[in-house]
Amino acid sequence: MFISRRGFAVTITGAEGCEFRLSNLTVAVLGAGKIGSIMARSFSDCGVHVIATARRKERIERLRMQGFEATSDNVHAVKKASVVFISVKPYQYPALARQIGSHVAGKPVVSVMAGIPLRLLRKTLPGAEVYRAMPNLNAAVKRSVTGLVVPKNAQYREIIKSLLSCMGSVYELPEQLIDAWTAVAGSGPAIIAEFIDSMILAALAVGIPRDLAYDAVLESIIGTAEYLRTRPVHPAQLRDEVTTPGGTTIMALKVIEGKGMKSALIDAVERATARARKLAKEIEESIEEQYENTNSSSV
Numbered sequence: 001m002f003i004s005r006r007g008f009a010v011t012i013t014g015a016e017g018c019e020f021r022l023s024n025l026t027v028a029v030l031g032a033g034k035i036g037s038i039m040a041r042s043f044s045d046c047g048v049h050v051i052a053t054a055r056r057k058e059r060i061e062r063l064r065m066q067g068f069e070a071t072s073d074n075v076h077a078v079k080k081a082s083v084v085f086i087s088v089k090p091y092q093y094p095a096l097a098r099q100i101g102s103h104v105a106g107k108p109v110v111s112v113m114a115g116i117p118l119r120l121l122r123k124t125l126p127g128a129e130v131y132r133a134m135p136n137l138n139a140a141v142k143r144s145v146t147g148l149v150v151p152k153n154a155q156y157r158e159i160i161k162s163l164l165s166c167m168g169s170v171y172e173l174p175e176q177l178i179d180a181w182t183a184v185a186g187s188g189p190a191i192i193a194e195f196i197d198s199m200i201l202a203a204l205a206v207g208i209p210r211d212l213a214y215d216a217v218l219e220s221i222i223g224t225a226e227y228l229r230t231r232p233v234h235p236a237q238l239r240d241e242v243t244t245p246g247g248t249t250i251m252a253l254k255v256i257e258g259k260g261m262k263s264a265l266i267d268a269v270e271r272a273t274a275r276a277r278k279l280a281k282e283i284e285e286s287i288e289e290q291y292e293n294t295n296s297s298s299v
């Protein structure tokens with residue numbers, strides 16, 4: 001599907017969009033922590049051979065018990081793989097780049113790290129075809145909405161999209177949107193989980209037993225999302241359909257409005273987006289230092 005919104009070209013691939021046969025592929029997932037191990041599981045479920053890396057022995061053992069090839073040797077993983085995913089924390093990236101930087105030429109490398117721009121990835125991974133992707137935790141249930149930035153003249157675009165489709169749907173975006181996508185979709189599950197937790201506390205406050213509260217809140221959220229997803233109804237219209245004049249809902253809405261829920265959420269997403277942009281600067285400084293130190297120690 002291809003949609004043009006406000007001048008941005010956004011291409012969407014559904015979870016069914018695995019057009020490529022992935023079964024002969026070996027994919028390295030460098031830094032198989034929380035999101036990395038979910039990616040490893042998703043790729044593996046698509047028939048891909050995964051080689052996952054981690055630093056700690058216990059995590060490597062756990063990855064092996066989950067059926068993955070696992071090692072602490074990033075260079076070995078990169079050499080063995082035809083596609084490389086990087087899922088370490090942004091501040092862990094400079095050290096990883098130092099290890100793998102001279103072994104990635106000619107390979108597609110996909111970073112899921114928040115903030116780090118293509119420009120910096122290209123500088124530290126010379127000769128690689130670098131992509132940025134931003135999945136979310138819902139990949140664990142094949143419902144990630146993954147943003148993908150594809151480089152110009154990409155050779156591996158379709159294969160990368162097929163791999164990411166193993167986690168859910170894929171939205172191809174211009175790079176200027178990926179930090180905002182990180183805030184809305186990457187951090188989204190955490191923000192929504194906070195909302196769910198608050199609603200459950202609210203249900204307890206008015207006397208609903210905990211297990212019923214959990215069901216009432218989760219089912220209402222899933223149902224509302226499904227309603228909005230399947231009907232041409234704006235959220236404000238849904239709200240009006242629920243809100244009886246002089247009834248109960250308007251009382252709740254009045255409090256929400258008074259306490260600034262919308263404004264808090266808008267601020268929250270703006271701050272998260274700004275943080276992703278700032279991360280890029282911090283990592284860039286750290287990488288510049290690394291390069292300067294390497295150059296000065298080699299003279």
Ligand SMILES: NC(=O)C1=CN([C@@H]2O[C@H](COP(=O)(O)OP(=O)(O)OC[C@H]3O[C@@H](n4cnc5c(N)ncnc54)[C@H](O)[C@@H]3O)[C@@H](O)[C@H]2O)C=CC1
Binds near residue numbers: 036090096135
């Ligand atoms: N957690 C999430 O929901 C999402 C996270 N991300 C991004 O994914 C990245 C990872 O995030 P998490 O999975 O939450 O963090 P995490 O800390 O759970 O995973 C990172 C893993 O990388 C390992 N690691 C660090 N340096 C390494 C090295 N040199 N070689 C091998 N392994 C190494 C760590 O030991 C850890 O197991 C971050 O850059 C984050 O911005 C992106 C989308 C969603």
Ligand SMILES: O=C(O)[C@@H]1CCC=N1
Binds near residue numbers: 114182186187
């Ligand atoms: O909190 C973070 O920085 C990462 C990026 C998106 C989700 N978690």
